[in-house]
Amino acid sequence: MKDLIVLGAGGLGQEIVWLAEEINESKPSWNILGYLDDNSTIQGNVIHGYPVLGKIDDSRNYPGAYFFLGVGDPRLRRKLVDAITRYDPKWATLISPTVRVHRSNKLGTGVGIGRYSDLTLNCDIDDFAYVNIHVVLGHEVTIGEFSVIDPNVCINGEGIIGRNCLIGANSFVRDVNVGDGVTVGAGSVVVKDVEPDCVVAGVPARVIRMGSPRHTLSKTERTD
Ligand SMILES: CC(C)(COP(=O)(O)OP(=O)(O)OC[C@H]1O[C@@H](n2cnc3c(N)ncnc32)[C@H](O)[C@@H]1OP(=O)(O)O)[C@@H](O)C(=O)NCCC(=O)NCCS
Numbered sequence: 001m002k003d004l005i006v007l008g009a010g011g012l013g014q015e016i017v018w019l020a021e022e023i024n025e026s027k028p029s030w031n032i033l034g035y036l037d038d039n040s041t042i043q044g045n046v047i048h049g050y051p052v053l054g055k056i057d058d059s060r061n062y063p064g065a066y067f068f069l070g071v072g073d074p075r076l077r078r079k080l081v082d083a084i085t086r087y088d089p090k091w092a093t094l095i096s097p098t099v100r101v102h103r104s105n106k107l108g109t110g111v112g113i114g115r116y117s118d119l120t121l122n123c124d125i126d127d128f129a130y131v132n133i134h135v136v137l138g139h140e141v142t143i144g145e146f147s148v149i150d151p152n153v154c155i156n157g158e159g160i161i162g163r164n165c166l167i168g169a170n171s172f173v174r175d176v177n178v179g180d181g182v183t184v185g186a187g188s189v190v191v192k193d194v195e196p197d198c199v200v201a202g203v204p205a206r207v208i209r210m211g212s213p214r215h216t217l218s219k220t221e222r223t224d
Pocket of ligand 1: 151183184186188199208209212214
C-alpha cells in the first residue's frame with residue numbers, strides 16, 4: 001500500500017478520495033492519509049473519515065507519499081504542481097476499476113479517470129489531466145496537460161483538447177482543435193476549432209468571452 005495525499009479538500013478532492021477508495025475495493029493499493037489545502041478554516045477537519053493534514057506547503061513533510069490533484073480549475077491545478085515541485089513529489093495515477101484502458105492509450109503522470117468513462121484507442125492523455133465520470137473519448141483523442149473533462153462529455157475521434165482547458169459537463173466536441181486555456185460551457189456543442197484563451201458556450205458553441213470565465217468554476221476551491 002502506498003500513502004496517498006489529495007491536494008485540495010473541496011468537492012473534487014472528496015471525489016478523488018472516493019475514487020481511491022473504489023480502487024482499494026477492487027485491489028488494495030492506497031493508504032489514504034488525507035488532504036492538504038490552503039484554506040485556513042478547514043485545518044484539522046475530518047471529511048468523510050479523512051483529515052485535512054495541513055496546507056499545501058506541508059507536502060514537504062510527506063517525502064514518501066504520492067500526491068494527486070483534487071481541484072478542477074486547470075489554472076489552480078498547474079499552480080499546485082508548481083508550488084510543490086521543489087519537494088520532488090511522487091504523483092499517483094488513479095484509474096477507476098470500471099474503466100477499461102486499451103494498451104494503445106498513453107496516460108501521463110498524475111492522470112485520473114473516473115467511473116464508467118470509456119476511452120477507445122490511441123488516445124493521449126497528458127500529465128495532470130483529469131477525465132471525470134461517464135466521459136467518452138473516441139479514437140486518437142488528445143488531451144493536453146492540466147485539462148479537465150467534466151462528466152458526460154463526449155469527444156469525437158481525433159478531437160484535440162489543448163493544455164489548461166476545462167470542458168464543461170454534457171458537452172460534445174467534434175474532431176476539432178480546442179486551443180490552450182479554453183473553457184467550454186456546460187452542454188455545449190463544439191463544431192469548429194476554438195482559438196486559445198477564451199470561453200465558448202452554446203449550441204453551436206460561440207465565443208462568449210476572451211480570457212477566463214467571469215465566475216469561479218467551483219465554490220469549494222480556494223486559491224489563497
Ligand atoms: C461558461 C461558464 C464557464 C461561465 O462563464 P462566464 O464567463 O462566467 O459566463 P457568464 O456566466 O458571465 O455568462 C455569460 C453569458 O453566457 C451564457 N452562458 C453561460 N454558460 C453557458 C452555457 N453553458 N451554455 C450556454 N450559454 C451559457 C450566459 O447565459 C450569459 O449569457 P447573456 O450574456 O446572454 O446573459 C459556465 O456557465 C459553465 O458552463 N461552466 C461549466 C460548469 C460545469 O460543467 N461544471 C461541471 C462540474 S463537475
